[in-house]
Amino acid sequence: EIVLTQSPGTLSLSPGERAALSCRASQSVRSSYLAWYQQNPGQPPRLLIYDASRRATGIPDRFSGSGSGTDFTLTINSLEPEDFAVYYCQQYGTSPRTFGQGTKVEIK
Amino acid sequence: EVQLVQSGAEVKEPGESLKISCQASGYSFTNYWIGWVRQRPGKGLEWMGNIYPTDSDTKYSPSFQGQVTISVDKSTSTSYLQWSSLKASDTAIYYCARAPVMVTFGGVPGWFDPWGQGTLVTVSS
Numbered sequence A: 001e002i003v004l005t006q007s008p009g010t011l012s013l014s015p016g017e018r019a020a021l022s023c024r025a026s027q028s029v030r031s032s033y034l035a036w037y038q039q040n041p042g043q044p045p046r047l048l049i050y051d052a053s054r055r056a057t058g059i060p061d062r063f064s065g066s067g068s069g070t071d072f073t074l075t076i077n078s079l080e081p082e083d084f085a086v087y088y089c090q091q092y093g094t095s096p097r098t099f100g101q102g103t104k105v106e107i108k
Numbered sequence B: 001e002v003q004l005v006q007s008g009a010e011v012k013e014p015g016e017s018l019k020i021s022c023q024a025s026g027y028s029f030t031n032y033w034i035g036w037v038r039q040r041p042g043k044g045l046e047w048m049g050n051i052y053p054t055d056s057d058t059k060y061s062p063s064f065q066g067q068v069t070i071s072v073d074k075s076t077s078t079s080y081l082q083w084s085s086l087k088a089s090d091t092a093i094y095y096c097a098r099a100p101v102m103v104t105f106g107g108v109p110g111w112f113d114p115w116g117q118g119t120l121v122t123v124s125s
Helices: none
Strands: A004-007 A010-013 A019-025 A034-039 A046-050 A063-068 A071-076 A086-091 A103-107 B003-006 B010-012 B018-025 B033-039 B045-052 B057-060 B069-073 B078-083 B092-099 B119-123
Touching: A004 A086, A010 A019, A019 A034, A019 A086, A019 A103, A034 A063, A046 A063, A071 A086, A086 B045, B003 B092, B010 B018, B018 B033, B018 B092, B018 B119, B033 B069, B033 B078, B045 B069, B045 B092, B057 B069, B078 B092
Parallel strands: A010 A103, B010 B119
Antiparallel strands: A004 A019, A019 A071, A034 A046, A034 A086, A063 A071, A086 A103, B003 B018, B018 B078, B033 B045, B033 B092, B045 B057, B069 B078, B092 B119
C-alpha cells in the first residue's frame, strides 16, 4: 500500500498569500496518477487537480499542481477567503487507492 | 448536470443491517466507475472500494473487504453500500463519487469527481 504523507498538518496564512502544500508518497506513484481535493466544513470533497497537474473543470487558475514520482505539491497563489479549507491528496495508480491525512489551511 | 444524490442519515444499533444508496443522474451510468469513501468524525478520507456498473466488477480496499458490500442497480442508476452487522466504529459519513475509466491504464478507475453529498451513519446503542 502506498502511504501518502501530507505536510504541514496546518498552514496559517493570510488572504493574498501563497500556499504550498506537500504530498509525499512511500513509493513512486505510477504515471503521476495523483489528485488533490478541497473540503470545506460540512461539505463533500471537491476535485481540484488530477494527473498531478491538470486542473479540474471550473477550478480557478490560482490552483496548480506539480510533481512526479514520490513528491507532489499543490500551490495556491493569492489565497481567497473561500480557499481556507482542508486539502487531501489521493493516488489512483495502485490498488488500494489511498489518501493523505490532509492539510488544513487556516486564516492567520 | 452530473449529480450523485445519496440517501438520508441513518441511526442504527450495533448488530443491525443497513443499505445506503447513491443515485446518479446527468451522465451515462455504465460509462464510469462509482467509488465509496468513509470519513469518520473529525478524520480524513478512506477509500472503501469501486464498482463498474457495466459488469459489477468490484474492487475493495483490504481494510473493507468482507466488511461491506458494494452493488449497483443499472435500471435505476443507483449504487448501494451495505452492512450485515454494524459496529459502533462504522459511525461515519459515507460518500459516493464518480470515477472515470482510465482507458490507457487497463480500464481501472481514476480520480473522484463529482462527489455525493454524503450519508451520515450513526451506530449507537
